[in-house]
Structure formats: structure tokens, C-alpha cells
Amino acid sequence: MRGRLFGSVRSRATLAATLVVAVALVAAGTAVLLSLRSNLIGQAATEAERAARAVASEIALTKPQDRLSVDKDVPVQIVDEDGKLLAASEDLERISGTGTDAVRPQPQPSLGGAASDAGDSGDSDDDADDDSSLASLEPGEISDHTTFTNGTATVDGETDEYRFAKVHVEVDGRGTLTVYAGAPLSAEQSAVKTALTVLLIGFPLLLGVVAGVTWLVTRRALRPVEGIRGEMAAITASEDLARRVPVPDTHDEVARLALTTNETLAALQTSVERQRRFVADASHELRSPIASLRTQLEVGAAHPELLDLDGAVEDTVRLQDLAADLLLLARLDAGERPGDARFDLGALAREQADGRANVTVEAQAVAVAGARGQVGRVLTNLLDNAQRHARSAVTVTVRKDGAWAVAAVADDGDGVAEADRERIFERFVRLDEARSRDDGGAGLGLAIARDVAVRHGGTLTVGRAPAGGALFELRLPQAP
Incomplete structure (x- = not known):
């Protein structure tokens, strides 16, 4: 007492x-x-x-x-x-x-x-x-x-x-x-x-x-x-994050505490709702390839002559890629540090573009620091997105811009409407022309690319390419 x-x-x-x-x-x-x-x-x-x-x-x-x-x-x-x-x-x-x-x-x-x-x-x-x-x-x-x-x-x-x-x-x-x-x-x-x-x-x-x-x-x-x-x-007992604490009319420290608490609750509510949407969308995205794969295996078990082996392999690959994307997002959300290893961004761009059809690379040697695998994943996702929407050609350039290393991926497709240039970086977002799960991805590639760029101290933006398509620019700080 x-x-x-x-x-x-x-x-x-x-x-x-x-x-x-x-x-x-x-x-x-x-x-x-x-x-x-x-x-x-x-x-x-x-x-x-x-x-x-x-x-x-x-x-x-x-x-x-x-x-x-x-x-x-x-x-x-x-x-x-x-x-x-x-x-x-x-x-x-x-x-x-x-x-x-x-x-x-x-x-x-x-x-x-x-x-x-x-x-x-x-x-x-x-x-x-x-x-x-x-x-x-x-x-x-x-x-x-x-x-x-x-x-x-x-x-x-x-x-x-x-x-x-x-x-x-x-x-x-x-x-x-x-x-x-x-x-x-x-x-x-x-x-x-x-x-x-x-x-x-x-x-x-x-x-x-x-x-x-x-x-x-x-x-x-x-x-x-x-x-x-x-x-x-x-709020803790009810788990209702939509509620807010009362803000007194005193305009003092207590009032500022209440305002900050409400801002924290709003951010927490947004995070929880985002997490819930992520889980729901992930479950929906996982259900489709799993259901397709199960159907093909059940048909193959009953009628071996009707087994679509290529389709089963394709669904398995899609499932594997989606699981890898979800795992990477979970690690990013958990605050995994990118590391400080030095590597050549130009060489990494040439490596990711190697073997791809209709892809031209013009890359200078620029040293950056971070997780080489994650930055390589960003370039892979940008190249996949560009090839999916390009009509005939994709151009990759790496250059120095002051203290920044800039990697640009441009295509000659239809481009991205200005109203959608931020929305495409949200998770599980596919624009109208890319909604087919057979032709497009799960809507995680660009979200992963921006998260990785931000965690490396850089940015990822989209604009209009000289050829009329989309131009994605990845900016990372040059290594000292």
C-alpha cells in the first residue's frame, strides 16, 4: 500500500x-x-x-x-x-x-x-x-x-x-x-x-x-x-483500434500527449488493417495455385493420361515464387537490416539482364553498400515488370548522379497513368491491364522493390520513358 x-x-x-x-x-x-x-x-x-x-x-x-x-x-x-x-x-x-x-x-x-x-x-x-x-x-x-x-x-x-x-x-x-x-x-x-x-x-x-x-x-x-x-x-480490452482517447481543451502537455496517443493509435490501426489485408490477400493468392495444383494432381491420379505436367510445374513455380515473396516481405517488415557489403551496381544490373530477350544494358561501374541479394531482387522485379508490359524493347542504364547511384529500367509499353504511379507500389495491387494471374504476378514485386530501396536509404519512383512506356528509377547512396 x-x-x-x-x-x-x-x-x-x-x-x-x-x-x-x-x-x-x-x-x-x-x-x-x-x-x-x-x-x-x-x-x-x-x-x-x-x-x-x-x-x-x-x-x-x-x-x-x-x-x-x-x-x-x-x-x-x-x-x-x-x-x-x-x-x-x-x-x-x-x-x-x-x-x-x-x-x-x-x-x-x-x-x-x-x-x-x-x-x-x-x-x-x-x-x-x-x-x-x-x-x-x-x-x-x-x-x-x-x-x-x-x-x-x-x-x-x-x-x-x-x-x-x-x-x-x-x-x-x-x-x-x-x-x-x-x-x-x-x-x-x-x-x-x-x-x-x-x-x-x-x-x-x-x-x-x-x-x-x-x-x-x-x-x-x-x-x-x-x-x-x-x-x-x-481499447486494450476490446481490441478496438478505431477508438480514440479524449483530448482535453487545455492546450498543454497533457493535450499533446492525447494527440500523440491518438496518432499512435491511428498508425497502429493502419498497420493492423494493412497486416490483415496482407494476410487475406496472401491467403487468396496462395489458394489459387494450390487449388490448381491439387486439381491437376487429382486428375492425374485418376486419369494419368490427362495429367498436365507442364501446368503442374508452372503452378508449383508460381507457388514457390509467391512463398519467397511473402517470406521476403515478412523479413522486411520485421526490420531486417540490409547489411553494409560493397558491390558494383552496374555489374549486378548486367548480371540480372543476362539471358533476357530484347534487353539492352548500358551500365557504369558504381559502388553501393547493402544486401546484394535484395538489390538484385529489385532489379529482377523491375525487369520482369518491364518485359511483361514492353512491346519490343527494355533498356537498363546505370549511372552516377552526384552522391547517388541510379539504375533506370525503361520499356516501350503503354506506361503507367499518373494517377496510378503510387498505387502500383502497394501490396497485391494489379492494374486493370495486368489482372490476369496467368499473365501477371501476384502484385508483390514492385512493393518488395520499393521496401528494399527505402531500407537501403534510397528511393524507387516511376515516370514516363522516352519511348512512351514506364521508366522506373532506383536511387541508392553511393558507397563511401
């Missing part, structure tokens, strides 16, 4: 579309979350920098003897050049991610000498860039350079993550002080969490909608294909 499900074009299309949309949604969702987080962190950094610069502005105006204090709801630290805490937010209980983790400054006994027993943890952000920016500060001046870090702080019993801004300020009598101020990241975390929850809930629902829509759309798109399949199954 699983194999049938995933063997369906509709199932595979639905799965592929769902996977593509899922990948696109994951990529888009990740990009949205990263962008949202970056924007919110940027906002927190802006708020932290604003608070740090506000504190820096206040202490830049203090006098050396004034005590430093911070009146902010956010975590703030003021640190001297030695990394000692001079002041901090009143409700600050714990902090990390700044230059020092001290939260309670010691009393400041003297000007700029506010001692603190808070541990000196070092300022991780006092890098070479900060030192270079501090060298040019004047008293009361705030550095343009701001450094940002992430950390945590506990304010009034509540612990949260913060974005800290670090700003330097030059204070007269106190030296260079560093202000750390933080802005909470709770809004960023809450927004990202909410967006992630929405995405986790919305993505499966959206994928379900995509899968459902794709399933319905592909079902509608493939409905004509199912109609074609059903009709083909019915």
Missing part, C-alpha cells in the same frame, strides 16, 4: 511541494527571528547607551568634593580608572558582564579617592581602541565611543538579562571614569519566544494547507491523464 501511495504522481507532487514550502518557511522563519532579535537587541543597546550617557553627563558636572550617586531604575555602575566601583544603582543586588561584579561602593573619604573593597575583576572592554579614545578627552568631555556587552543583573530581587553600554567620561579631579548602564532584554526574549511559538503553530497548519491544495490541484490536473489511461485500458 505504501509503495502504491508514493508511486502515485499526485502523491509525489504533493510531497515535493510540501517539502519545498517547508524548507522555504524554515528559511524565512529563521531570517525573521534573527532579524527580530537583532532589531530588539539594537533597541536595547540604544536605550542602554542613552542611560549611560545621561549618567555620564550628570557626573561630568559634579564637583570633586561631591559624592557620586546613581538614581536609575536600570543597573548602572560607575568605575574609576583602577576598575574600582565608585557608585551603583541603589537596588542593584548582583551583576555580571561588566567591568566589575561589585554592586556596593565603599565610602568615598576624599576627593577622587573613593575607596572600595569591592573585588577588582578587570574591565574586559578596556581594549586598545578605548585607550586611544581616552587619550584625547578633556575634563567634562564624554567619549564618542560606546562598547556593548551582554550580561545579567538582579535588581530589587528580579534577575534578568541586560544589554550593557560602556561609556567613558573625563571628570575634573576624578580622572577618567567608566559608566556601565544596562537595558533589559526581556522584551526581546518575549518577542522572539512569541514569534517562535506562532511559527511553530502556523508552519504545520500552512504546510497542511499547501499539501491539501497541491493534492486537489494535481488531482484536477491529472484527471485528463486518468481519462487517457482508462480509455487505453478499454
